[in-house]
Amino acid sequence: MAKKPTIRDIARLAGVSKSTVSRVLNNSANVDPFTRERIQRVIEEQDFVPDRTAMHLARGDRRLIGMLLPALWSFMPEIIRGIAGVVEENGYEIILYSSAGHKDFRSVVDRVLTTNLTAGLLASIHTHSPQHLITLSRSGLPVVIINLTALRLDSPWVSVDNVGGARLATRHLLSLGHERISFLFPSPDLPCFHDRYHGYCQALGEAGIEPDPILALYDDGSAVKCLREIQAMSAPPTAIVVGNDYLAYSLIMELGKRGWRVPEDIAIVGFDDVIPPYQSSIELTTVRQPFYEIGQCAVEMLLSLLDPCFKPSRNWLEFAVPSDPDWQASSDGRAWPSCHIQLPPTLTVRNSCGSGRHYSRSIQRET
């Protein structure tokens, strides 16, 4: 009880060499069954747990994966669940690096690099911060980026197909008869929202509708600003594609305060499918991101980078959206590690858009 027993103690107590103990620890063949059992008994008696640190040093491999995250709320927990499962199955553990308290990524990236504890890094980054990404990719540490779709990025990344998701949402509204549809940017500068806007424009284009710039609205987070602009319009939209669910919920709340009914007076589609933990007055129709799968795919990509023999749990390339030109070139499987993967979103239809019937009425009111 005084000190933790080491492999040397076990060897002594079992009357064998350290090598043999090591062999039973690692389940290698070529150990006499009787000897093995004797050693195992001693191990149990002594409550011996081998020192991982020493194992890693001797073997020359780390079994730690860094997870660099801007924050933990919203959909992050679900992504982490996806990551954690795979990490655990493969005998790795997660080191959590949160940049929540820091002004920028700089200091955290430095810490990841100088502590040099991890075999690889999973990083979720919202903004383009070229210098840090470059620092990272140059460091030689294998990195997979989560949820940032920058095609020109050297590092491999995994993300939802933002363009396709917004297209889905917009098509849904079009199919319900809407023709005057607004797009709400939750913030002006994040790349993902521009991708979503792009998808919205694509869907309108398919329907022969020219996107009206007046209908592209930028919010400051409260939904109040957008709503004022809409109310001031001579031809207000009958439906809105909102850049993310938080803004969608805020918007619905604000609409309610002003006596507008959803979906009767205006239809709303969100993006993310982050269900509030408590009841809400209106159930949001929204684009569901496959967060769990994004997490899974990202770690498996990283594990392939670390170990070429690693077998992913599923063929992500087949599952992915073939929107990336690089993708084609790498479909032989070998180039997988340097790949960019976009996972397909789905539309979750609830009741913030109503049925088509509503909207023919709504539209009549407009004309």
Place this chain on the structure above:
Amino acid sequence: MAKKPTIRDIARLAGVSKSTVSRVLNNSANVDPFTRERIQRVIEEQDFVPDRTAMHLARGDRRLIGMLLPALWSFMPEIIRGIAGVVEENGYEIILYSSAGHKDFRSVVDRVLTTNLTAGLLASIHTHSPQHLITLSRSGLPVVIINLTALRLDSPWVSVDNVGGARLATRHLLSLGHERISFLFPSPDLPCFHDRYHGYCQALGEAGIEPDPILALYDDGSAVKCLREIQAMSAPPTAIVVGNDYLAYSLIMELGKRGWRVPEDIAIVGFDDVIPPYQSSIELTTVRQPFYEIGQCAVEMLLSLLDPCFKPSRNWLEFAVPSDPDWQASSDGRAWPSCHIQLPPTLTVRNSCGSGRHYSRSIQRET
């Protein structure tokens, strides 16, 4: 670039021994300034980063702290922020063990113990699961429990003062003139809710009101069940202390659907102060848990356990609520590590209780 340089390479390139390189790495005195500078230059040229794993092995200390969490949503991110700051300042890193995907703590606790990577563990546990806590505390791994107030627990723990918080909430309602006040259990079996109920009873007792068992309601999560029971009462409550914020928000939503106004028809107080990420129709008056501080206090407690010389950033014992009998005995500071600490909550008054005036009306309606 081929292989990562080691301390041996640096020594060779700088024409010194490994010992000397190690000395400059660790900023020890007794190194010739010129030699030091030369070595530092080589280190930079080679982009040398010492291997943490080897350092820890040689020094015999781990600088990793395990964080065992049931889930990541709700207030966990805030607790983690508190933990992360302290961990970082002290040169530790966090290993994240999530039990989210697991049926119980058993397998995760085993993993923490057998991988044996961490110097100590921070564990947040909701339910009483004696066997795992005992396994943990017997293992010899220093552990601090977060947010479980079980006075008989061997392990040290940090939590909010649940009794005091509910007392605060109930007194607030009493001061506004309410006399018929309900308590809502979000779930029947979690110890914290029983503590909160206890605080509610205390406050009523102080006001000379006998707690009416009819008014203690158990919910199944949706708030619908409670609401039906309330509507069926001959003398319904004019105010409700809800066991946590999620249930409070759900309740407000359900009340709205039935045409009851908050706070005009009924006053609501929550517990936690978990603000929804988007606008809500009513701003909840609630008991704020000092999550950030709980996280800070818990790590600092753990760090004191690991290193008797560790100086906490603040005197937590002074800040704490002296409700624990052990607390008295340990106020000399020496026994701090084996201590149980309850941090004081505060009342955040918003508008779900209204002002006193409202309630005199409300009460008149009752009589």
Place this chain on the structure above:
DNA sequence: CTGAAAGCGCTTACAG
């Protein structure tokens, strides 16, 4: 101020 040597707790050819 500096280096040679032993050591941290494990693994892994190598020889038997």
Place this chain on the structure above:
DNA sequence: CTGAAAGCGCTTACAG
């Protein structure tokens, strides 16, 4: 099937 030895990349008395 097993053990002696060298090694993983660092630290730390010890001697000089």
